[in-house]
Structures are given as structure tokens and as C-alpha cells.
Amino acid sequence: MQLTPDTHREPNLVAGYTGGELRLRSRVLSSSAIITAGDVVPWPVASVERLAPGDFEPVFALGVEIVLLATGARLTWPPPLVHAHLAGRGVGLEVMDLGAACRTFNLLVGDGRPVALAAVLGAR
Numbered sequence: 001m002q003l004t005p006d007t008h009r010e011p012n013l014v015a016g017y018t019g020g021e022l023r024l025r026s027r028v029l030s031s032s033a034i035i036t037a038g039d040v041v042p043w044p045v046a047s048v049e050r051l052a053p054g055d056f057e058p059v060f061a062l063g064v065e066i067v068l069l070a071t072g073a074r075l076t077w078p079p080p081l082v083h084a085h086l087a088g089r090g091v092g093l094e095v096m097d098l099g100a101a102c103r104t105f106n107l108l109v110g111d112g113r114p115v116a117l118a119a120v121l122g123a124r
Helices: 053-061 080-088 098-110
Strands: 014-018 021-024 033-035 040-042 066-070 092-096 115-119
Touching (some): 014 098, 053 080, 053 115, 080 092, 092 098, 098 115
Parallel strands (some): 066 092, 066 115
16 A cells, blocks of 8 residues: 655656757657646747747746746847846746757756756747
8 A cells, every 4th residue: 555645757858859849758849838847838939039028927837947948940039028037037047049958958857956948849
């Protein structure tokens, strides 16, 4: 008889990626999403250039300290207001291309850090 709940789950890690697709251990994402070690949240974002501070509200509910913004095959900077908004809420923002963001995410999740990968997928 088990007396304690089984809370051990394998964390979400990125197993592979292409310009428009992100492969986690148990699923494939082809549209933008926010990923943490334990959650995958759909994120209705199509363009890095048109990101607004409000687009990051789902991140704050996840309790992370760092957001890795994956901007696709090449690095694209979001509007400056996005950086200011996250900093004002005590959340660090790192902007990277998709490959760098995925590698960094896996490393930080492996270290047990409270991190989110905000992946803009399918952006043109």
C-alpha cells in the first residue's frame, strides 16, 4: 500500500527542434508555447516583433525566475517594453535563437532552476 503520492515526474526537456517545431519527450509542438519542467502552456503569439507586455501574463502564473525567449532560426529582439515589464515583475528575460534557447533550457531544468522556455514557433 502506497502512503504518499507519487510526485516524481520526468521533467519536460527538449529532445529536438526545427525552425517550426519543438519535440519534447512526450509530444511535438508546432505552435508557440511556454514550457517549464512541469507544464506546457499554449501561447497565442505569432511574431516576436509584435510581442506586448501582456503576452507574458501566463509566465507569471508559472512562478519562474527566468524566461528564455526562443525567437526562431535567427535572433530577433522583442520591443523594449517587454524587457522592462518582465524586469519590473522580477523575471529575467534572455532572448536567443531557437537552438540556443533549447540547449539552455535543458541545462537549467537539469539544474532545477525555475525557468520557462517561451518559444515563438511558426513565426514568419
